[in-house]
Amino acid sequence: MDRTSRVLRAIGSVVFTLAGAFYVLAPPNTTTNFFDTPAPAVMxxxxxxxxxxxxxxxxxxxxxxxxxxxVLFVVVAAAMLVAGQSLVMFADPITWTRGGGTLVYLGFGLWAFERWWRLGRDERAINEIVDAG
Incomplete structure (x- = not known):
C-alpha cells in the first residue's frame, strides 16, 4: 500500500511540475488578456x-x-489560480462557463491542503522523536 501511495504521489508531483511548465511557457490567453500581462499565470x-x-x-x-x-507550494499556486480564474469569471460580462473549471481547481487545491495538513502530523511526530533522542 505504501509503495502504491508513493507512486501516485510521485505521478501527481510530476503532473503539477508539468502543469507549472505549461503556465510558464504558454500562459493562457484569457488570463493574459484580462490582466494585460501574462505575469499572474507565469507566477x-x-x-x-x-x-x-x-x-x-x-x-x-x-x-x-x-x-x-x-505540497504547500502547490496549495499556494492553486489558491493563486483560483483567485485569477475567479476574477476572470466575474469580469464584465460574467462567464459562468468558467465556474466548473474554477471549482475543480478549488477542489484539487483543498485536496492538496489536506495532504499538507496530514504531512504536518507526520512532521511533528518526526520532530518529537528527534528532539527526544
Missing part, C-alpha cells in the same frame, strides 16, 4: 513547478519536510 506556473519538483524529491527521498514544503 503561479513557477510556484506549481517548484512545488511539484520539491514534492517529488521529498517523495523519493522520503523526507517528509521536503514533501510537505512542495
Amino acid at each position: 503561479w506556473g513557477w510556484v506549481f513547478a517548484a512545488g511539484g519538483l520539491i514534492s517529488l524529491i521529498g517523495t523519493f527521498t522520503r523526507v517528509v519536510h521536503l514533501e510537505r514544503l512542495g
Whole structure:
C-alpha cells in the first residue's frame, strides 16, 4: 500500500511540475488578456513547478519536510489560480462557463491542503522523536 501511495504521489508531483511548465511557457490567453500581462499565470506556473519538483524529491527521498514544503507550494499556486480564474469569471460580462473549471481547481487545491495538513502530523511526530533522542 505504501509503495502504491508513493507512486501516485510521485505521478501527481510530476503532473503539477508539468502543469507549472505549461503556465510558464504558454500562459493562457484569457488570463493574459484580462490582466494585460501574462505575469499572474507565469507566477503561479513557477510556484506549481517548484512545488511539484520539491514534492517529488521529498517523495523519493522520503523526507517528509521536503514533501510537505512542495505540497504547500502547490496549495499556494492553486489558491493563486483560483483567485485569477475567479476574477476572470466575474469580469464584465460574467462567464459562468468558467465556474466548473474554477471549482475543480478549488477542489484539487483543498485536496492538496489536506495532504499538507496530514504531512504536518507526520512532521511533528518526526520532530518529537528527534528532539527526544
